[in-house]
Amino acid sequence: MDWDEFAAWGAKAAEFGAEYHKGVRERPVRPAVAPGSFADRLAPVPPEAGEEMGAIWEDFERIVPEGLTHWQHPRFFAYFPANAAPVSMLAEMLVSVLAPQCMLWQTSPVATEMEGVMIDWLRQALGLPEGFSGVIQDSASSATLSAVLTMRERATGWTGNREGLSGKGQLRIYCSDQVHSSIDRACWVAGIGQENLVKLPTRDAPEFAVDAEALRARIAEDRAAGHVPAGIIAVTGATGVGAWDHLPELVEIARDEGLYLHLDAAWAGSAMICPEFRAQFWEAVEGCDSIVFNPHKWLGAQFDCSVQFLRDPKQQIDTLKIEPEYLKTSHAEVVNYSEWTIPLGRRFRALKLWFLIRYYGLEGLRARLRNHVAWAGALCEDLRRDGFEIVTEPILSLFTFRGPGDDAAQQALVDAINADGRIYVTQGMHAGRKVIRFQVGQFDCTRDDVMMAGTVIRELAGDRS
């Protein structure tokens, strides 16, 4: 493809993007398609001869949009959002066309330096004190794995990477029973093992925080049994119902016990750009060693963009840095971010943050988040008034509820809602009961979109009772 042809197709791609997003509200959020609907429409063998771009494009338009679950649909209320503000899409288009590898300062000086500045913008935006630095990773799963590996190396006197783990006792990591599955997987692949991830019970509503007394007692028990406590993983805004741990207690325990403290705020972290939420969710956050939050969830930075803040990056660098001859550079004073992470190759993720934060300003981003929280609260009250059981009250913009009937009826209602297509929600389990999970956070979502969700839920629950 020559560059003039590239420019013409690039313009067409941008035009397609605008039209797709202008019309996405009219599409069902989740396509009504059966498994296997698309593989059959693709050639089973790769072409030997090159094809015309026009033919490729036609097939794209014919096959792809109707096979998508539309994550950028304003009535996407399932899971958590994966927001992509238009301006962050533009930045990603530019990253695509520049296609740099950002592993070392010298492989992309501006990307490295912009990453440092964006980390510091977000540190200020989230109310973290000076001294925290950080790195942009692909996902919270990777950041949490990095933190767990650091816990492992600290706890083994920095010998795990060299010698392996045999004969080093059972390393223990502590968390609540509300944490995301990425914490389990980090412990699996770090060689800690599921049985050494100690999940403690949580206290009651409204916060479902880990029981600090139980945590202290368990650490003491484990030490007495000859195990090796290595770290604590706290959560602010867990996936199920938004559970949040009391950070002041966990910071104190980590300090007393000499444990590394990682905070998973993958979803809720974005809301901490609003100072009014910090007193509740962010108190003592500066005592954490590592904090992860995903601007690609609620802030508007296109996936992937996960920010890990670190109080002392040296511990993570001592865990992950490896420097074969071909990666040596002659600049001693620069940051080489691939030494902070597991993959070597790195995308230029800072650009979309730079575009996003400049275009909307923090005030513009805060206004969106505040609306989402307010609208989720309003819908929750409407549903309560209409006789729905609110199982967990809104935590930021997430609440759970039940319609009439038993667990099977809840799942049937979720399935009916999603087959209807006007909105998309997911189910969850809370305290042994099936719940319908509702979160507001899509970037272009309006109050009318949220209120329409109420109409759809009432209508379909009414049909079934």
Ligand SMILES: *Cc1c(COP(=O)(O)O)cnc(C)c1O
């Ligand atoms: C989404 C989420 C994760 C996982 O995030 P990825 O970036 O997809 O790895 C982890 N923890 C919480 C609380 C989440 O909401």
